[in-house]
Amino acid sequence: MENEITSRIEKLISSFDVLSEAGLQAFIKILKPVNFSKKEILLAPGTKTEKIYIVLSGAVREFLINEKEEEVNLWFGFENDFVVSLAAFVSNKDSKTGFQALEELEALEICRKDLYSLYDDFHEIERLGRIITEQYFVSTESYHHDFHYLNANDRFNKLTKERPEIFQRVSLSHIASYLGITIETLSRLRAKN
Amino acid sequence: MENEITSRIEKLISSFDVLSEAGLQAFIKILKPVNFSKKEILLAPGTKTEKIYIVLSGAVREFLINEKEEEVNLWFGFENDFVVSLAAFVSNKDSKTGFQALEELEALEICRKDLYSLYDDFHEIERLGRIITEQYFVSTESYHHDFHYLNANDRFNKLTKERPEIFQRVSLSHIASYLGITIETLSRLRAKN
DNA sequence: TTAATTGTTTGATAAATGTCAAAAAAGGCT
DNA sequence: AGCCTTTTTTGACATTTATCAAACAATTAA
Numbered sequence: 001m002e003n004e005i006t007s008r009i010e011k012l013i014s015s016f017d018v019l020s021e022a023g024l025q026a027f028i029k030i031l032k033p034v035n036f037s038k039k040e041i042l043l044a045p046g047t048k049t050e051k052i053y054i055v056l057s058g059a060v061r062e063f064l065i066n067e068k069e070e071e072v073n074l075w076f077g078f079e080n081d082f083v084v085s086l087a088a089f090v091s092n093k094d095s096k097t098g099f100q101a102l103e104e105l106e107a108l109e110i111c112r113k114d115l116y117s118l119y120d121d122f123h124e125i126e127r128l129g130r131i132i133t134e135q136y137f138v139s140t141e142s143y144h145h146d147f148h149y150l151n152a153n154d155r156f157n158k159l160t161k162e163r164p165e166i167f168q169r170v171s172l173s174h175i176a177s178y179l180g181i182t183i184e185t186l187s188r189l190r191a192k193n
Numbered sequence: 194m195e196n197e198i199t200s201r202i203e204k205l206i207s208s209f210d211v212l213s214e215a216g217l218q219a220f221i222k223i224l225k226p227v228n229f230s231k232k233e234i235l236l237a238p239g240t241k242t243e244k245i246y247i248v249l250s251g252a253v254r255e256f257l258i259n260e261k262e263e264e265v266n267l268w269f270g271f272e273n274d275f276v277v278s279l280a281a282f283v284s285n286k287d288s289k290t291g292f293q294a295l296e297e298l299e300a301l302e303i304c305r306k307d308l309y310s311l312y313d314d315f316h317e318i319e320r321l322g323r324i325i326t327e328q329y330f331v332s333t334e335s336y337h338h339d340f341h342y343l344n345a346n347d348r349f350n351k352l353t354k355e356r357p358e359i360f361q362r363v364s365l366s367h368i369a370s371y372l373g374i375t376i377e378t379l380s381r382l383r384a385k386n
Numbered sequence: 387t388t389a390a391t392t393g394t395t396t397g398a399t400a401a402a403t404g405t406c407a408a409a410a411a412a413g414g415c416t
Numbered sequence: 417a418g419c420c421t422t423t424t425t426t427g428a429c430a431t432t433t434a435t436c437a438a439a440c441a442a443t444t445a446a
Binding site: 387388389390391392393394395396397398399400401402403404405406407408409410411412413414415416 | 419430437444445
Binding site: 066072090133135136141142144 | 283289329
């Protein structure tokens with residue numbers, strides 16, 4: 001792996017503050033740089049996966065197919081985000097959701113068998129896994145809660161305020177799907193606010 | 194801890210299939226039986242927490258207070274469920290959500306400092322923590338996704354089909370709040386279906 | 387640059403859900 | 417049992433959001 005990437009990932013993993021130098025180097029060894037072109041599918045819904053990606057640059061969406069055969073966006077990932085269908089990764093069952101690159105994407109790939117063997121060898125990497133899973137849970141939970149008690153207008157306002165960069169990088173049709181509203185409703189909310 | 198409880202918790206933890214006998218016994222040592230009466234608050238929204246509970250019997254709800262000062266239910270827990278505001282537990286910040294017993298509740302309490310010291314001493318218990326966190330994530334995620342693409346009627350039907358026992362144990366007003374609809378709308382959906 | 391395609395906005399109307407009020411039903415208490 | 421309180425249902429109406437159609441704008445490709 002080239003030097004600049006190594007130093008970026010060192011910085012990212014060091015920020016969790018649980019790995020020794022040996023653990024960090026062992027972790028870096030299993031990372032494999034991969035690239036996806038715009039619109040490329042990283043994981044198709046209904047297929048199995050044994051990969052986790054860490055985004056270095058670019059944007060990705062997570063989506064599922066509903067009973068009307070429409071795609072519904074659930075999540076957007078950017079720099080330093082972890083991309084994984086956790087339910088499928090840990091159970092080895094078909095993933096309900098899929099991932100697609102929204103921009104040219106640079107990422108690091110982690111294979112399940114490599115990760116699990118590091119978990120066996122390094123208690124501290126198992127700890128890193130636990131902590132990253134906890135943070136992944138916490139970061140998605142609060143956004144999911146919004147759907148329980150905010151209407152479309154409030155969800156739109158919250159997204160505008162808390163993640164304005166999304167409107168720069170993601171098309172309105174993807175954002176509408178993510179907000180659980182139609183393109184037309186999103187257009188009207190934008191005009192109103 | 195009395196014998197019957199010990200054997201139940203042994204069975205529950207053994208089902209994860211990661212602990213040695215020594216790890217299991219160490220884990221059981223930190224569990225403290227606690228009881229809550231019906232309607233008692235386990236954790237108030239806006240307060241800190243260093244506890245995880247494992248439900249032995251009874252029912253509990255997780256809720257938050259929205260900007261109209263109304264309670265919104267987010268989750269219901271029953272036998273063998275883990276009860277924790279993970280965001281608050283891991284960050285030691287105020288919890289956005291709270292927990293309340295819906296029935297007389299028997300539970301086992303885990304203290305953060307005890308758990309973290311077991312994490313230090315037993316790699317395998319850190320692994321248990323990782324796996325339970327993953328499963329907690331997976332089980333809540335799929336239900337959260339329903340809010341992205343199902344309307345009130347479909348969410349109601351799915352709950353009726355997948356968790357019929359909830360309607361036996363939880364009042365309609367709590368279920369309506371959980372489904373993100375008014376009591377009146379729930380009443381009409383029930384009459385229609 | 388034009389033509390074709392795709393994305394966004396606007397309008398009219400329909401469907402879903404909320405609000406407020408009142409009635410009916412169910413559960414507790416003495 | 418009878419009364420009181422709480423929960424659930426029903427009705428009338430308001431609001432929010434979806435649907436369908438068309439216009440408009442922006443992007444892409446020849």
